[in-house]
Amino acid sequence: MQNGFKRRFEPIKILSNSNIEQIHTASLEILEELGFKYESEKALKLLEAHGCKVDYTTMVAKIPSGLVEWALDKTPSSFLVRAREPEKSLRIGGNTMYFMNSTGARHVNIDTGILTTPTLKQNNIAVLVSDSLDTVHVFPSYTPYFEIENVPPVMSCPVSCAQRHRFSTKPSRGATEAESFIWEIKIAEVLDCQLLGLICGNPPFSMGKDNASAAFAYLDAGFPIYVASGSPLGSTRPVTVSGGIASYNAELFAIIVLIQCIKPGSGVLVDDSILSLNMQTGDMNFGTAATAMQQMAFNQMWHSFYKVPVSDVGAAFSNSKIIDYQLGAEKLPVAMCSALSGGNIIVLHGGVTAELAYNPVLAIIDDDIARTIGRIIEGFDVNxxxxxxxxxxxxxxxxxxxxxxxxxxxxxxxDYMPKIFDKTSYSEWIDTGKKTVVDKAKEKYEDILANYKPKPVTDEQDKEIDKILKEAENYYRKKGLL
Structure with a gap:
């Protein structure tokens, strides 16, 4: 079991009890009055059997407050995610904090900011580098790269899942796109491990058929669920922090209700990916005060009030295009606010600009940031x-x-002494070549490639994974997607 970091003090609380009740009541009212659209007849029938008012024409279910409260009560405060190597498994929840790798569509040259489509080899190397870092405890879906050269888009998630398991022994999140969960579940079962099954809403207040189908499939496999329905403040949800949380919580409630109706007692990790919108440009606005405040309030409600584990995404990306002061200044405050307010997982390592760019050298630098944050929440002895x-x-x-x-x-x-940050005296810095933190991280990167060897899958497992990927290709070809 990976230890993670243990928070030794009460999480910071920024909401009063009356604030929490007001937001909670608003979320319940949304589901009772407006309802939630499930684009799945199977899901609607199950919800109707549990007391929801269902309109099969609009595919909207109005969810009674009592059913929401029941579902939250059935959701455990912690759960296990089994990795292919037992010592890499996770117990998510309580006051334990882990870090999740970030992601990006393409590989970014950290010196020029130029984006290129990564090769499969670059993808594998990036997974290996993160596997070597003690503070990367778990991988998200389609990471480190969304796109891989010569891999058709419909195969990107199954291939990404396969390569994460081949080059890492740590747990991973499954995906839902284009029914990729079918193949990802099979890959995990071949390796006798679990995935965090990703189930996403489609804001505002709806869930697509693929995600509903994925919920049934992941739960039938006995996997815990990662619930998300993120969108920026001011777009498909109110621009205010409190309004954004009220609407987002309603969406999460609706998904959790379905999960617990399918399989009561299932482990759930709720994702906080409410970010800010740049109202001057329409682009995402990362590392903002609103994002930090929203995460703190969200964590207080879910970690301390509902007692459901939380994953925070606000520190995963920056608007900066290269590794510079802005990147650190946008990611670190949000990550720190998450850690202090009860986040169980913080998405951090390697993500550069938006979800467009990733580089494993940044993941190495982020390892020092994660260790520093972890050391802070572990506190100090008073005796x-x-x-x-x-x-x-x-x-x-x-x-x-x-x-x-x-x-x-x-x-x-x-204290924690960083391994990559420059801590030399000025004269020593001059004498050793005036190395920057990026220079030192590049050296560490080369050392990892030369010396780190993750435990491989067996030859038999490797062949089975290839068979699953071939099966996926044939499936998508018959559907006209290849």
Whole structure:
């Protein structure tokens, strides 16, 4: 089991109890009055059997508040995700925090900002690099790259899933696009592991047929579910933080109701991917104050009030096109707010601009950021030995603590010393070639490629994965998608 980081203090709370009740009541009212559109007759029939008012013409189900409360009560506060290597499995929930790899459509040259479609080899290397990083605990779907050279779009998710499992032993999230869940479930079963089954809503207040079908399939396989329905404030949901949370929570409630009606007690991880919109350009606006505040309020409601595990996406991307000060300034504050307010998973490593660009060298730099955040939430001891009153009195007015046993015992655990950040003196920096953090990360990248070897799948498993991918190709070819 991966340890992650243990939050040793109460998460920061920015909402009053009355604030929480008002937002919660608004979400319930949305589902009772407006309802939620499920583009699946199978899902609608199940919901009707559980007390929902269903209009089969519009495919809208109006969900009673009592059913929502029942579904939330059935959702556990933590759950296990089994990896292909037991020591890489995760227990998601409680006060444990993990980091999830970020993603991007294409490979970005970190020196020029130029985007190119990655080769399969580049994709595999990026997975391997993240597998080597202790603070990457889990992979999302279609990561590290959405697009892979010479891989048809309809095959991108199954191929990505296969390569993540071939080049990493860590857990992974499944996808839903174009029924990719059919093949991804088979890949996981060959490796005797679980996926976090991704189920997405289509804002505002609807769910497509593929996602409903994926819910039944992932739950039938015994997998926990990753629930998402993200969209920016001011587009398909109100521009205000409180209005955005109320509408988003209603969508998450509707999906959780379906999940618990299918299989009560199933593990659920709710995704917070409510981001901001740049009203001057219409583009996404990453790393904003609104995103940070929204995440803190969202985490308070889900982690502390509903007691359902949370995954925060706000720190996954920046608007910067290269690795620069802006990138760090947009990602770090949002990640820190998430960690302090109860996030169980923070999506961070490797994502550069929007969801357009990824580079594994940035993932190496983000490893230091993740370790620093993790060290902060682990807190510090307050006891007689840690305070060291005897040493304080012994040193007195004129002495130094450098030679004391107390210093030797604590200096490594009280802080975190980054491995990639430049911590040299100015003269040493000059003498060693004036290396930047990017230069040092590139050196670490080459070291990983030369020396890191993840445990491979067996030859038999590898052949079975190839068979599954071939089966997927034949399936899509018959449907005219290849």
């Amino acid at each position: 007689d030995d840690a305070i060291g009153l005897n040493y304080i009195n012994e040193v007195g007015f004129t002495g130094s603590f450098l030679s004391k046993k107390h210093t030797r015992a604590y200096w490594k655990t009280e």
